Every structure is written in structure tokens, then in C-alpha cells.
Amino acid sequence: MRSEPLSYISSENNGPWEIYLEQVERVTPYLGKLAYWVEDLKRPKRILIVDIPIRMDDGSVAHFEGYRVHHNTFRGPAKGGVRYHPDVTLSEVMALAAWMTIKNAAVGVPYGGGKGGIRVDPRKLSTGEIERLTRRYTSEIGILIGPNKDIPAPDVGTAEREMAWMMDTYSMNIGHTTPGVVTGKPVQVGGSLGRRDATGRGVFVAAAVAAEKLGMNLEGARVAIQGFGNVGNAAARIFHDHKARIVAVSDVTGAIYNEAGIDPYDLTQHVQSTGGVRGYPKAEPIPAMDVLTVPCEFLIPAALEKQITEANAWKVQCKVVVEGANGPTTPAADDILAERGILVVPDVVANAGGVTVSYFEWVQDFNSYFWTEAEINQRLEQIMRNALEAVWQVHEERKVSLRTATYIVAATRVLESRALLGLYP
Missing domain, CATH: 3.40.50.720 (NAD(P)-binding Rossmann-like Domain)
Structure with missing residues (x-):
């Protein structure tokens, strides 16, 4: 399959995205006929870069750059966190979204991969400034997110508080409360027990x-x-x-x-x-x-x-x-x-425990029925153990590293979905 290189990727930049691409290259020889579709793993489905202007406490207006990337949605809606950090780059967010594709497939939850971020040092902002930043960012990426489209979650620099603001902003913009638009929320507004740990x-x-x-x-x-x-x-x-x-x-x-x-x-x-x-x-x-x-x-x-x-x-x-x-x-x-x-x-x-319990939270939000923390932890351990056993089996059978084994398991699941879905139009 012939494809042109992505114009926004520099061959000289050894950033997170290049690390991910090398990991895909290492797994390709083990994919058999599915390697025909491997280019799908090397290209994000869509990238949104947004300007986030907010009014600061001193009355000035500051601008921050934000991102939301959908890497792959063959197995379900995009799923991945939102990172607030001064070193956030597009390469990093692309790689994080791609790793979410692999991670979700590896543990078998019905999601694709997504990720978001804002280049900001949240330690230098007041609580009010962070809230305004979060709400404006949510409004800017609102064209991509939704409980059946893309479900953000916490990451570095964000936590339950930011997820509550994101949920409220999205809900206000569409006119009704939508707990399932984000995970990692406070329990009081539809979050799941056990999610924090x-x-x-x-x-x-x-x-x-x-x-x-x-x-x-x-x-x-x-x-x-x-x-x-x-x-x-x-x-x-x-x-x-x-x-x-x-x-x-x-x-x-x-x-x-x-x-x-x-x-x-x-x-x-x-x-x-x-x-x-x-x-x-x-x-x-x-x-x-x-x-x-x-x-x-x-x-x-x-x-x-x-x-x-x-x-x-x-x-x-x-x-x-x-x-x-x-x-x-x-x-x-x-x-x-x-x-x-x-x-x-x-x-x-x-580190797939977080997205696994995020999946539990999403399911609970849809059903408005919540499980006990003991049930959450037991289900989490079972899913993690099943995933690790499958990876370990490939590791031993193929004589490859656990990372390559995980990529074999996950990439096979993603590309089998791709092959079954075909190309549209």
C-alpha cells in the first residue's frame, strides 16, 4: 500500500510520535496479512488545534494552545485523557492518542484512541483561571467530544475537578446533563468508585x-x-x-x-x-x-x-x-x-487500569446504576490479569519482548476490525 509521508512530521524530530512509529515498525513483521492495513496505525484519524483565550485575574487576556487528537476509532469512540503541562506538544499528544489505541485494544475495552492537552503550567494559574481555561477548551473541542464520539479523562495536571468542569460545560452547551461525556469525575456527579486509584x-x-x-x-x-x-x-x-x-x-x-x-x-x-x-x-x-x-x-x-x-x-x-x-x-x-x-x-x-475503570464509569453512567468499590476492583483485576496472560502467552510463543507481544495482540485486534469494516466510500 503506497502512502505519502505526513507533512507535519519531521524525520529529524525524535519525539514521542517517532518512538510510537518505531514500536509499530517493530511489530509489523508479526502481523501477517493484516500488515496490509498497518498504515492505519501510523496516521491519526483527525487532529484539532485550538486557541484558548481566557481573561486572567489581573484583567489581561492570555492565549494558550490546546490539542485534541483522535488516533483511531475502528473499535469504538475515542478515549483518552487531557494533559495540562508546559511541555505539551502535538507530537506528544499524537503519541499518547496512539498509545491509547493500543492500550484499549490490549485490555479489550471497546474504545479507540484519543488524547488532549494544553501547553500550560497549571501551577502558575489561580483556580479561577484554570476553570476558565478548562471551560473554554471544552467549548473549543466540543465539535469532537461526546459520550458516543470521544470521552476525555484526567491525565498529568488534571483531575476530578477539571472533569467536573468539562462535563458541566459540555452539558450546558448541549442543553442537558451528560455524565458520560468524561470519566474520572467526582463520584457525586456520576464518577465511579475506585477510579482515583x-x-x-x-x-x-x-x-x-x-x-x-x-x-x-x-x-x-x-x-x-x-x-x-x-x-x-x-x-x-x-x-x-x-x-x-x-x-x-x-x-x-x-x-x-x-x-x-x-x-x-x-x-x-x-x-x-x-x-x-x-x-x-x-x-x-x-x-x-x-x-x-x-x-x-x-x-x-x-x-x-x-x-x-x-x-x-x-x-x-x-x-x-x-x-x-x-x-x-x-x-x-x-x-x-x-x-x-x-x-x-x-x-x-x-497502566491500563485507569482506562479500564473509566470504561466501567462510562457503562455505569449510561445505565444510571453504580457498582460497589469491591466490585470495581475485582473486575479491574480480572480484566488486567486476562490481558497480561494473553500478552505473556504471545511473549513466550513468539520469543519477543512483552512490549512487542502487547503490540501484536492489540494491533491484531485493531486491524482485524479495520479489515472487517473495509473502506468507505
Whole structure:
């Protein structure tokens, strides 16, 4: 199949989108006849770039650039979060949308891939400014979103609060309350129990399955976590509850280390009172990037993309990397870790707990009937385990990495749908 290259992608830009494309190239030889359709994985379905003017508290008007990308919708409506971060780029949002396509297919939820973002540092805005930013952004992307079209969710820099504003803005614009337009909302307005900790819980389940496959014991295992936001915090608490030992934690303020273990509940109180992990009195400060290279059994990168690279992959001292963040390991680093015998449980299955419970929330909103948190957690674990078992089977049968195995499973599902649907017109 002949196709022209995308005009807005630079071959010299080794950004997140290029990393995703390399991952697709690696899986293509395993797709058989479905490789005929592989170009569909290399091209976003649609891209919307919006200008977001808002009135600031001082009376001035500031402009911010926002994005919403639909990568693929063969298996259902687009699904993916909204990121507020000063380093948001189109390449990043495209890659995040594409990873959502793979992730949703890998765990079998009936969604395609989407993602959104605004290039902004939310820490520099007041609550009122963030609300105005969120509501204007929602209105600007309103032509794309909807409970049967595209369902946003929280990501880096956003949380339940922003989802409530997005839901209310969309509902006001169409004239009736529509809880299913976003997920990750507060429980009081149609959110799901268990959603807040879902991604971190899924990371733990992925680690537990890896431990079972490798004959490792979770009790007493050392865990290092990069990022102590929603994902890292939840993962730390659940590991701790299962008697693992959290030895290192980092966030935007710094990194800390204690070989004897860090109590994540106590650390959370410190973070709430001081704004970050820096200065935690029961651990030693270490350089921020050293959290990736401390001796441990499980390393959980739960921050941003491109954290484990060929520059530091040789220094990683863990047995298993479980990717809580999206795209934290570059392809070159993947190869180095594999050469060193370090197992990587990839983001597109390891951090799928969030979108899985988002799916539960969406279903509950449609039915106006809500499940208990115990039911949510049990269903989450079952779906995650089923997905990981399927990936592990391909990993062993094809003698490929878990990432390539996940892409084989997911890409096959997406492209089978593509082949069945055909081309219109």
C-alpha cells in the first residue's frame, strides 16, 4: 500500500510520535496479512488545534494552545485523557492518542484512541483561571467530544475537578446533563468508585503477575517509584499494603531514598503539608534521576515520557520495570534492558487500569446504576490479569519482548476490525 509521508512530521524530530512509529515498525513483521492495513496505525484519524483565550485575574487576556487528537476509532469512540503541562506538544499528544489505541485494544475495552492537552503550567494559574481555561477548551473541542464520539479523562495536571468542569460545560452547551461525556469525575456527579486509584492498582496487578511468572516474592521486594502523583501514590500505597518495601520516591520537587523503607501514607501527609517529597525527614535526599537507578526489584516510572534512555538504561538496577507513565522507556533503552535481562511490563498494558475503570464509569453512567468499590476492583483485576496472560502467552510463543507481544495482540485486534469494516466510500 503506497502512502505519502505526513507533512507535519519531521524525520529529524525524535519525539514521542517517532518512538510510537518505531514500536509499530517493530511489530509489523508479526502481523501477517493484516500488515496490509498497518498504515492505519501510523496516521491519526483527525487532529484539532485550538486557541484558548481566557481573561486572567489581573484583567489581561492570555492565549494558550490546546490539542485534541483522535488516533483511531475502528473499535469504538475515542478515549483518552487531557494533559495540562508546559511541555505539551502535538507530537506528544499524537503519541499518547496512539498509545491509547493500543492500550484499549490490549485490555479489550471497546474504545479507540484519543488524547488532549494544553501547553500550560497549571501551577502558575489561580483556580479561577484554570476553570476558565478548562471551560473554554471544552467549548473549543466540543465539535469532537461526546459520550458516543470521544470521552476525555484526567491525565498529568488534571483531575476530578477539571472533569467536573468539562462535563458541566459540555452539558450546558448541549442543553442537558451528560455524565458520560468524561470519566474520572467526582463520584457525586456520576464518577465511579475506585477510579482515583485505578491506574496505580493496575500497575500493582501487572507487577504481581510478573512476579508470579518469574517466581519472585512481592513481600519484602524493594520498589522505586518515579512520580508521586495520582499513579505513583496509589501504586506505592498498594505495594506497601502487600508488604513490599518502598525504598525510593521522586516528584517534581526532588527524590528521597531509605533502604529500610518509606511509609507512603506518612509521605503523603508530608506532601500535602509541604507540596512535595523534598525534605521528608525519614529518608535521605538523592539526585532526582537516581530514583531510576537505585537497587530494587521493581522500578515504577510513573512520571513523563523518555525517562529511561540509552544514557541511563545501563545503570538501571532492577529486575522488573513496570511502566506507570506513558512512553517512559525509549526503544534504544528497551533493547539495552532486554540485553541485561531486565523485564519491562509496557505502559500499554501496565497502566491500563485507569482506562479500564473509566470504561466501567462510562457503562455505569449510561445505565444510571453504580457498582460497589469491591466490585470495581475485582473486575479491574480480572480484566488486567486476562490481558497480561494473553500478552505473556504471545511473549513466550513468539520469543519477543512483552512490549512487542502487547503490540501484536492489540494491533491484531485493531486491524482485524479495520479489515472487517473495509473502506468507505
